[in-house]
Amino acid sequence: MRNYLLIEDNPSPPTPASGAPHLWIKGLGPAGALLAFRAAARGWRVTGCDPRVESTQRLPAWPATYGLLDSEVPVWARDFVSAPIELRTVTCSERPAPFRYCMLNKEALRTAVEAVGIRITSDLRPPHDATMVADCTGAPTDSSAYWQLAVGIVLPYSFLRNATPSPIFMDWSATTGRPPSFLYVQHLERGVLFEETVLATGLSPHAVIPELERRIEARLDEHFRDWRSHALPDRETVVIPMGTRRARFLSIHDFSPTPTNTSEDKVLSGASTLPRIYFGAAGGMINPATGYSVGGAMSQADACLDSLESAGGYLLSGTERARGRIKLHRKANAELAFYLRRLGSELISRADGPTLSSFFDAFFTLDLARQLAYLTGHDGIGVMASMWAMRSIVGWRHPFLMPLWKTPRQVLRAVLKNKR
Numbered sequence: 001m002r003n004y005l006l007i008e009d010n011p012s013p014p015t016p017a018s019g020a021p022h023l024w025i026k027g028l029g030p031a032g033a034l035l036a037f038r039a040a041a042r043g044w045r046v047t048g049c050d051p052r053v054e055s056t057q058r059l060p061a062w063p064a065t066y067g068l069l070d071s072e073v074p075v076w077a078r079d080f081v082s083a084p085i086e087l088r089t090v091t092c093s094e095r096p097a098p099f100r101y102c103m104l105n106k107e108a109l110r111t112a113v114e115a116v117g118i119r120i121t122s123d124l125r126p127p128h129d130a131t132m133v134a135d136c137t138g139a140p141t142d143s144s145a146y147w148q149l150a151v152g153i154v155l156p157y158s159f160l161r162n163a164t165p166s167p168i169f170m171d172w173s174a175t176t177g178r179p180p181s182f183l184y185v186q187h188l189e190r191g192v193l194f195e196e197t198v199l200a201t202g203l204s205p206h207a208v209i210p211e212l213e214r215r216i217e218a219r220l221d222e223h224f225r226d227w228r229s230h231a232l233p234d235r236e237t238v239v240i241p242m243g244t245r246r247a248r249f250l251s252i253h254d255f256s257p258t259p260t261n262t263s264e265d266k267v268l269s270g271a272s273t274l275p276r277i278y279f280g281a282a283g284g285m286i287n288p289a290t291g292y293s294v295g296g297a298m299s300q301a302d303a304c305l306d307s308l309e310s311a312g313g314y315l316l317s318g319t320e321r322a323r324g325r326i327k328l329h330r331k332a333n334a335e336l337a338f339y340l341r342r343l344g345s346e347l348i349s350r351a352d353g354p355t356l357s358s359f360f361d362a363f364f365t366l367d368l369a370r371q372l373a374y375l376t377g378h379d380g381i382g383v384m385a386s387m388w389a390m391r392s393i394v395g396w397r398h399p400f401l402m403p404l405w406k407t408p409r410q411v412l413r414a415v416l417k418n419k420r
Contacts, residue, residue, distance in 0.1 A: 015022040020044050021309065024130040026272075028052075028120065030060050030066060030104060031280025031297035032136030033113045034077070038301045041076075046118035047130065053122040059110050065152070065193060065236060066104035067186065068287070068295030071372050072104060077298045080109040085187070090171040091361035097169050098368040099375070103186065104294055132275045132308045137247060139281040144417040145241035146345040149182070150193035151212040152236035153161050153220065159230035160192060163223075169289075172220070172360060177354035179203060181215060182356075190364040191232060194220060199288075199356075200345035205239045243342040245284030249366045278302050288345070289375045296378060336380025340387065342415045344374075351400050359400040362393045 021044045025032045028050035039046045043109070070084040085102035119127075122393030126133070139145070157164060164187075171183040179201040186193045196216035198208060220227045279285070285296035348356065363371065370389050373382030396405060403411050 007263055022047070022127065022129055022131045023133045023134060023308070024126050025049070026124070027136035027138060027280075027282070029136065029138065029280065030062055030106070030292075030294045030412050031285075032134070033059060033109055034080075034294075034297045035134055035136060035279055035301050035304065037109075037116060038076070038416050039305055040116040040118050042305065042306075047125050048118055049121050049128045051122055051124060053120060057114060057120045059114060059120060062106050062110075063236075064176070064187070064238065064292070065188065065296045066106070066292050068102055068104065068292065068298070069290070069372065069375060070100040070102050071118065071288075072295030072299045072376060074298055074302075080105050080112070080298075085167050087167050087169040088231070089169050089174045089310050089360070089364050091357045093361060096353065096366070099288070100185075101167070101169065103188070124393050125275075130274060133277075134304070134308070135276065135278045136280045137246070137282050139241045139244045139284070139286060140227060140246055141241045142158075142244055145204060145244045146200040146342075146349055147208070148197070148199060148238065148240040148242050149201065149205055149208050149212060150195045150197040150236070150238035150291075151209060151216050152184075152238070153216055153227075154188065154191040154193050154232040154234070154236075155220075155227055155230060156232060159227070160224075164192060170360060171177050172353065172357035175357060175359065177211065177215070178352070178355050179208060180351070180353035181212060181350070183216075183219060195236065195238075197238075199240055202347040202349050207235060209239070226402075238291065240286065241244040241289070242286060242288070243284075243338075245278065246282045247278045252310050270355050275308055277304055277308055278344065285378070287375065288341050288377045295376065299376075299377065323352060333380040334378075337378055337383050338380075339415055340380060340383045343411070344387075346405060346411055346414045347400055350403055355399040357392065359398065361388075363390060365393065366390070 021039075023039045023044050023046050025036050025038075025039075025046065025048040028036070028048045032048060032050070036046045036048050050060050054060070068081070070081075073081055081102035081104055085100055087097040087099075087101050089095055089097050101396050145266070166359050167187055168183060168185040168267075171185070172180075175182055179198045181198045184193075184195040184197050194216060196212045196219070198212065199210060220231075250356050277283070280293040285293040285300065287293065287295055351359070363374070366374075366386065366389055369382075370386040373379055374386035377383055391401065394401065396402075
């Protein structure tokens with residue numbers, strides 16, 4: 001096993017120095033835990049709070065199965081993910097995906113974070129000596145949200161035996177009904193996860209989830225006799241708000257509280273005079289394909305901490321001490337990425353199954369760089385280039401793109417509905 005901290009091969013976390021930054025993290029899901037881990041690796045003091053904490057110094061439970069693209073995993077996080085997995089895609093044709101996939105090793109991450117000496121508590125009041133704040137409380141579920149929804153059933157390997165399917169990123173071959181859904185198949189330690197997934201919809205989750213349950217059961221009925229008596233009891237239901245955020249990820253809110261009225265923001269207002277950053281799903285970092293912000297959190301954690309360090313005046317090298325000012329082009333690029341992801345969600349929510357199967361069939365013919373730029377969704381210029389490349393393949397008259405020129409005002413109003 002590699003050392004978790006990977007700092008000059010030091011097997012233990014550095015002791016916070018006198019005057020070191022004290023980061024208060026609100027929300028200890030995987031994104032908050034990853035940020036805490038990297039802050040502790042810098043020698044910072046870290047206090048993490050979450051109302052779900054049941055035992056002091058123990059992180060709350062993370063019930064979901066988190067997947068991420070292998071390209072998003074930095075060297076320091078390799079111990080927290082599975083070995084890269086080869087995937088295939090099924091649209092109008094079947095082909096191997098050019099990228100690899102990983103599953104988050106939740107226990108490895110939990111163990112590492114709990115061992116680095118951060119303070120973990122359910123007390124939501126900010127520490128009196130905190131010097132900066134990171135909001136990792138997840139995406140808000142307001143009226144502008146699109147929803148990524150899924151229902152998953154795990155069948156044990158002992159039941160599948162020689163019929164164990166290979167991992168599938170997306171299978172659109174048998175999609176029917178509204179909203180259209182695809183099959184996702186992934187190998188877990190306890191068995192194979194079969195998940196019926198809707199990428200983006202504006203419909204109520206309460207109306208869609210029962211339909212997804214019916215669809216995944218029908219798929220399994222078709223391929224596996226007597227699966228109901230062997231399925232593991234813990235079904236996975238995924239309800240993820242897409243295209244929302246509490247504030248811009250790349251905005252440092254220095255000495256001014258964000259004017260919102262959620263209970264989380266009221267708690268954070270107690271630390272309103274401190275540099276604050278919104279991270280993970282709270283900062284709009286949800287991956288448009290996986291539905292989770294874990295990959296974005298891994299790839300962006302150090303940049304986030306650099307921003308907070310700069311905003312707090314803690315940089316010890318160089319003469320520049322930018323007080324919360326990130327270069328304009330980085331802000332503009334992040335905003336472009338966010339709204340292009342909302343545009344993608346809007347177009348997906350309008351499309352039927354055959355349209356999405358055809359569109360993704362063309363998408364998976366793009367080169368690897370274009371696919372990753374779109375699937376990660378962090379680089380606005382890269383996302384725009386990928387979308388333009390898709391237009392050149394399918395043409396403006398493809399049903400997926402028709403709303404852009406048939407009802408542009410409706411599309412624009414929907415995309416700009418989120419004002420944060």
